[in-house]
Amino acid sequence: MSNSAKTLTPDPATSGRDKQKTEVGSVFVSNYPPYSFWNQDDVEKALAAFQQPGDINTPLGLYMHIPFCRKRCKFCYFKVYTGKNSDEIQNYLDGLAREIELYAEIPAVSNRAIDFVYFGGGTPSFISVKHLKWLVERATSVLPWTKAREVAFECEPGTLSRSKLEAIKEIGVTRLSLGVEHFNDDILRENGRAHLSKEIYKVKSWIEEQQFDQLNVDLISGMVGENWDSWKDTVQKTIDYDPDSVTIYQLELPFNAVYSRDMRSGNAGNLVLADWNLKREWHAYAIEAFEAAGYAISSAYTMLKKDQKSNFVYRDSLWRGADMIATGVASFGHMDGIHFQNSSSWNEYLSAIESGKLPVNRAFSTTKDERLTRELILQLKLGAISSSYFQDKFDADIHKVFAEPFQRLKDQGLLSIENGTISLTREALLKVDELLPEFYAETYRDSRYT
Numbered sequence: 001m002s003n004s005a006k007t008l009t010p011d012p013a014t015s016g017r018d019k020q021k022t023e024v025g026s027v028f029v030s031n032y033p034p035y036s037f038w039n040q041d042d043v044e045k046a047l048a049a050f051q052q053p054g055d056i057n058t059p060l061g062l063y064m065h066i067p068f069c070r071k072r073c074k075f076c077y078f079k080v081y082t083g084k085n086s087d088e089i090q091n092y093l094d095g096l097a098r099e100i101e102l103y104a105e106i107p108a109v110s111n112r113a114i115d116f117v118y119f120g121g122g123t124p125s126f127i128s129v130k131h132l133k134w135l136v137e138r139a140t141s142v143l144p145w146t147k148a149r150e151v152a153f154e155c156e157p158g159t160l161s162r163s164k165l166e167a168i169k170e171i172g173v174t175r176l177s178l179g180v181e182h183f184n185d186d187i188l189r190e191n192g193r194a195h196l197s198k199e200i201y202k203v204k205s206w207i208e209e210q211q212f213d214q215l216n217v218d219l220i221s222g223m224v225g226e227n228w229d230s231w232k233d234t235v236q237k238t239i240d241y242d243p244d245s246v247t248i249y250q251l252e253l254p255f256n257a258v259y260s261r262d263m264r265s266g267n268a269g270n271l272v273l274a275d276w277n278l279k280r281e282w283h284a285y286a287i288e289a290f291e292a293a294g295y296a297i298s299s300a301y302t303m304l305k306k307d308q309k310s311n312f313v314y315r316d317s318l319w320r321g322a323d324m325i326a327t328g329v330a331s332f333g334h335m336d337g338i339h340f341q342n343s344s345s346w347n348e349y350l351s352a353i354e355s356g357k358l359p360v361n362r363a364f365s366t367t368k369d370e371r372l373t374r375e376l377i378l379q380l381k382l383g384a385i386s387s388s389y390f391q392d393k394f395d396a397d398i399h400k401v402f403a404e405p406f407q408r409l410k411d412q413g414l415l416s417i418e419n420g421t422i423s424l425t426r427e428a429l430l431k432v433d434e435l436l437p438e439f440y441a442e443t444y445r446d447s448r449y450t
């Protein structure tokens with residue numbers, strides 16, 4: 001899962017309908033204010049922010065979007081291409097490397113070290129060893145990441161080989177994130193995944209040989225065809241696979257997914273989708289099973305092995321307002337209070353870079369209040385927040401600023417406040433994305449997300 005086109009708020013088209021049914025539209029929140037408010041007028045502000053010397057006290061990340069996949073999963077809504085040949089991939093990587101070179105020269109970046117790196121997609125492991133090494137050599141010659149606390153890399157099992165894993169280790173990757181999603185072959189096939197379970201097992205020993213600091217496995221609760229038996233089996237097989245951390249998403253159907261298009265055009269046949277209650281029951285079951293196996297909750301979606309040194313630097317930095325250079329088609333970034341997104345058109349993206357311009361296509365200049373809300377809602381996904389953090393950083397008393405939503409959630413038994421710590425119950429954590437719009441400013445409520 002990448003940072004590209006990932007955040008969605010309840011859509012007006014689905015609001016008011018049965019909230020428990022899985023319908024087209026989505027609730028996943030990964031940024032604020034909603035993308036539908038980002039605009040071309042603020043692009044100038046983003047470009048101006050790039051020309052200011054960067055704040056060396058704010059962590060700076062580098063995100064690279066590798067938008068290629070072997071096949072399009074039927075639930076996928078990311079910017080991905082499945083038919084590009086080697087020359088087209090080289091052409092894209094050339095643009096990506098050039099974009100990184102352009103960033104390396106801007107004042108907001110040139111005085112700072114890269115603190116975290118994220119290869120997202122798409123499928124970063126789709127590209128060849130030759131392409132990967134070429135890209136990294138060019139990128140690190142201008143933006144070295146030797147001081148980065150984390151280099152994360154997303155993989156699809158069927159694209160990995162022993163030599164590719166060696167190369168991935170060689171470029172400094174600390175966290176390998178394996179997109180398993182499920183262990184049941186019928187479910188993998190039905191949902192359009194490119195890999196099957198035998199490929200997940202085939203790569204295990206090769207991954208272990210490389211001794212990455214952290215192996216993460218991604219799962220999805222509620223894929224089409226899921227039932228209690230298949231889910232329990234997948235949870236057990238994941239425990240046996242023994243990753244350092246596990247990320248669990250609840251299946252959503254944003255507008256541009258294949259399943260969503262089929263449903264809207266009446267071509268979905270007898271597609272059976274678990275409702276939100278059932279997906280959360282499956283998610284809750286998995287959390288308990290992982291806890292029993294020695295993992296602890298790290299956020300609404302992640303479980304981390306106890307006594308595990310590694311963590312989620314990319315996630316925690318972004319949720320605490322880090323700056324991030326976003327490179328690649330449709331990528332999302334942030335610099336000095338300004339959100340920005342690259343063009344989501346292949347041709348526009350590449351031709352902007354060819355003419356020496358950063359391909360930023362829309363942006364949003366946030367106010368201090370919006371940054372406060374953004375950090376608060378994102379950090380609530382950790383399950384607990386401390387009011388002193390917000391007092392120190394924003395000079396804001398969140399007990400007063402968010403008194404109403406806190407009280408509403410408290411009245412519903414979803415939240416408790418003790419000694420300056422605001423904690424969500426497990427029930428609340430399992431549906432945290434549905435609750436977060438409670439904290440939005442009036443202007444942004446009930447709005448279309450993208």
Ligand code: SF4
Pocket residue numbers: 001068069071072073075076077078080121122123156179
């Ligand atoms: S692997 Fe599937 S879900 Fe992931 S980006 Fe590619 S098409 Fe989308």
